[in-house]
Amino acid sequence: xxxxxxxxxxxxxxxxxxxxxxxxxxxxxxxxxxxxxxxxxxxxxxxxxxxxxxxxxxxxxxxxxxxxxxxxxxxxxxxxxxxxxxxxxxxxxxxxxxxxxxxxxxxxxxxxxxxxxxxxxxxxxxxxxxxxxxxxxxxxxxxxxxxxxxxxxxxxxxxxxxxxxxxxxxxxxxxxxxxxxxxxxxxxxxxxxxxxxxxxxxxxxxxxxxxxxxxxxxxxxxxxxxxxxxxxxxxxxxxxxxxxxxxxxxxxxxxxxxxxxxxxxxxxxxxxxxxxxxxxxxxxxxxxxxxxxxxxxxxxxxxxxxxxxxxxxxxxxxxx
Numbered sequence: 001x002x003x004x005x006x007x008x009x010x011x012x013x014x015x016x017x018x019x020x021x022x023x024x025x026x027x028x029x030x031x032x033x034x035x036x037x038x039x040x041x042x043x044x045x046x047x048x049x050x051x052x053x054x055x056x057x058x059x060x061x062x063x064x065x066x067x068x069x070x071x072x073x074x075x076x077x078x079x080x081x082x083x084x085x086x087x088x089x090x091x092x093x094x095x096x097x098x099x100x101x102x103x104x105x106x107x108x109x110x111x112x113x114x115x116x117x118x119x120x121x122x123x124x125x126x127x128x129x130x131x132x133x134x135x136x137x138x139x140x141x142x143x144x145x146x147x148x149x150x151x152x153x154x155x156x157x158x159x160x161x162x163x164x165x166x167x168x169x170x171x172x173x174x175x176x177x178x179x180x181x182x183x184x185x186x187x188x189x190x191x192x193x194x195x196x197x198x199x200x201x202x203x204x205x206x207x208x209x210x211x212x213x214x215x216x217x218x219x220x221x222x223x224x225x226x227x228x229x230x231x232x233x234x235x236x237x238x239x240x241x242x243x244x245x246x247x248x249x250x251x252x253x254x255x256x257x258x259x260x261x262x263x264x265x266x267x268x269x270x271x272x273x274x275x276x277x278x279x280x281x282x283x284x285x286x287x288x289x290x291x292x293x294x295x296x297x298x299x300x301x302x303x304x305x306x307x308x309x310x311x312x313x314x315x316x317x318x319x320x
Contacts, residue, residue, distance in 0.1 A: 001020055001054070001055070001056040001057065002020065002021060002056060002057055002059045002307075003018055003019065003020060003025070003050070003051060003054060003056035003057065003058050003059060004018075004019045004020075004021070004058075004059055004060050004061070004062065004303040004304070004306045004307040005017070005018055005019075005046075005047045005050055005051070005058065005060075005061045005062070005303060005306070006019065006061075006062045006063075006064070006109070006298075006299035006300055006301065006302035006303030006304075006306065007043050007046060007047070007061065007062065007063045007064065007299065007302060008064045008106055008109065008298035008299035008302060009032060009039075009043075009063065009064060009065050009066065009081060009084065009106065010032060010066065010106070010131065010132060010298075011032065011066060011080040011081060011131070011132035011133065012031065012032055012132065013029055013030065013031055013032055014029065014030050014031075014032050014042060014043070014046065015027060015028075015029050015295065015296065015298070015299045016028045016029070016030075016046035016047070016049075016050055016299065017050075017296060017299035017300060017302075017303055018050040018051075018053070018054050018056070018303075019300065019303040019304070019307065020054075020056065021307055024296065024300065025050075025054045025056075026050065026053060026054060027296065027299070028046055028049060028050060030042060030046065032081070033083070034083055035083060036083045036084070036087050039083050039084065039087070039089070040087065040089055040092050043063065043089060043093060044092065044093060044096055047061055047093065047097065058097055058099050059099060059100075059306070059307060060099050060100045060101070060102065060306030060307055060309055061090075061093050061097065061099060061100075061101045061102070061306050062101075062102040062103075062104070062109065062301070062302030062303050062304070062305045062306035062307075063089055063090065063093075063101065063102065063103045063104070063302055064104060064105065064106030064107075064108070064109035064110070064298045064299070064301065064302045065078060065081065065084050065089070065103065065104070065105060065106055066078060066080050066081050066105070066106045066107075066131075066132070066133060066135060067079070067080070067081060067084060067085070067105065068105070068150075068151045068154060069103060069104055069105045069108075069150055069151075070149060070150045070151070071146065071149065071150040072088075072150075073088070073089070073090050073101075073102070073103030073104070074086060074087070074088050074103070075087065076151075077169065079133065079167065079168035079169040080132050080133045080168065089101075089103055090102075090103045100306065100309045101306070102302065102305045102306045102309050104144075104302070104305065105135060105137065105150075105153065105154070106129070106135055106298045106302075107127060107128070107129045107135025107136050107137045107153060107256075107298070108137040108144055108146070108153060108301070109137070109297075109298045109299075109300075109301030109302040109305060110127050110129050110135070110137060110256050110257075110291070110293075110297040110298040110301050111125065111126075111127035111136070111137025111138065111139055111144065111153070111254070111301065112137065112139065112144060112301040112304060112305055113291075113293055113297045113298070113300040113301030113304060114127045114137075114254040114256065114291050114293070114297060114301075115127075115139040115142075116301075116304055117292065117293055117300070118252075118254060118289070118291060118292050118293070119252045119254065119287075119289075122139065122250070122251055122252040123140075123141065123251050124138075124139070124140050124141075124248055124249060124250040124251055124252075125138070125139040125140075125250055125251075125252045125253075125254065126138055126153075126244050126245075126248055126250040126252070126253050126254070127139075127253075127254045127255075127256060127291070128155065128240070128241070128244070128253070128254070128255055128256070128257075129256045129257035129260075129297075129298070130179060130180055130181060130237070130255060130256070130257040130258065130259035130260060131180060131181050131257035131258045131259070132180065132181060132182060132258075133156050133168075133176040133180050133182070134155060134156030134175055134176035134179060134180045134240070134257075135153075135154070135156060135257075136153040136154060136155040136156070136244070137153045138152060138153045138248055138250075140248075155175060155240055155243070155244055156174060156175055156176035156180065157169055157171060157174045157175070157176065158174065158175045158240060158243060159171060159172070159173045159174060159175075160173060160174070160175045160178065160179075160236070160239050160240060160243075161173035161177075161178065164177060164178070165177040165178070165186065175236075175239070175240040178233075178236040178239075179233065179236040179237045179239070179240055180257075180259070181212045181257065181258045181259045182212070183212075183233070183236065184211075184212035184215055184216075184229070184230075184233045184259060185209075185210065185211035185212045185214075185215070187229055187232055187233055187236070188200055188210045188211065188212070188214065188215045188226075188229050189210050191225065191228070191229050191232075192210055196225060196228065196229075197210070197225050197229065198225065199218065199223050199224075199225045199226065200214060200215065200218065200223075200225060200226060200229070203217075203218055203223075212258075212259065214226075215229050215230060215233075216230075216259075216261070216262050216265075219262075219265060220265070230262075230265065230266075230269060231269055233269075234266065234269030234270045234272070234273050235273045237255075237266075237270050237273070238270055238273035238274045238276075238277070241253060241270070241274060241280075241288075242274065242277045242279070242280055245274075245279075245280050245284070245286065246279055246280070249284070250286070251285060251286065251287060252286075252287045252289065253286065253287070253288045253289070254289055254290070254291050255267065255270070255288070255289070255290050255291065256290075256291035256293070256297050256298075258295070260290050260291060260294075261294070261295075263290055264290070266290070267288060267289065267290050270288060271288055274286075274288070
């Protein structure tokens with residue numbers, strides 16, 4: 001049995017996945033090391049463990065990194081994973097396992113999985129991952145669009161609020177400061193500070209943290225203040241999507257990442273917010289959906305890219 005391993009490196013955890021070309025065989029998850037050397041070792045250990053567990057022949061390895069990943073598979077910028085900057089993660093794995101190693105932006109991987117699994121007929125697909133930060137991927141006419149340097153599809157660092165909150169990348173007012181999972185928490189804490197979130201503060205308790213998961217839980221229970229924060233958050237998500245839709249003109253937009261677990265509570269609000277922008281709705285057929293693959297999307301996309309590279313797929317992804 002031929003296996004492909006997908007490794008999705010997040011800001012807080014690494015999700016590893018084994019795929020046999022047809023289905024996911026199993027997954028494994030560990031915290032993301034902050035040290036560069038330990039990061040590379042962990043990827044190797046996860047790969048070896050999955051291959052051993054599923055007793056297959058390893059055909060390829062795919063790695064998704066949250067950052068600006070060049071066409072050579074090396075991250076040039078990674079505000080949420082500085083340990084990966086300048087690190088050739090593919091080299092060590094290729095030397096150890098002797099197979100092709102694909103290294104790409106994590107949201108590119110998620111976009112490829114969404115295209116293959118959710119919307120194979122899409123003429124132009126934009127995937128946006130709302131997690132620790134915001135990632136994005138673009139598939140046009142069945143091909144991942146990477147741009148001149150490999151950095152295409154990084155919408156999290158579009159400036160949407162001039163002079164706004166300081167982003168880890170060094171800019172002010174980046175989209176991910178408002179519309180990421182962490183951004184949802186920031187909006188909630190701002191609501192508490194401004195006297196609009198008493199129920200959030202009470203639910204967190206003394207010394208507790210008002211964050212995105214808390215907002216999601218209370219919103220699910222129908223709490224009015226949490227729902228108001230969620231409405232505000234959806235508005236910020238829409239702000240970035242408007243720019244993407246006007247630039248790319250997709251027929252499908254897929255929302256993924258941790259915040260996408262809110263499901264229709266998020267999708268309906270984002271659609272409502274988008275409805276106030278004439279350039280988005282007039283003359284377009286736009287399908288905004290939540291990725292069906294859940295948190296496995298990035299790892300699955302990495303595994304699929306690795307598998308397709310191993311079998312000579314066109315177009316080949318970057319190989320580290």
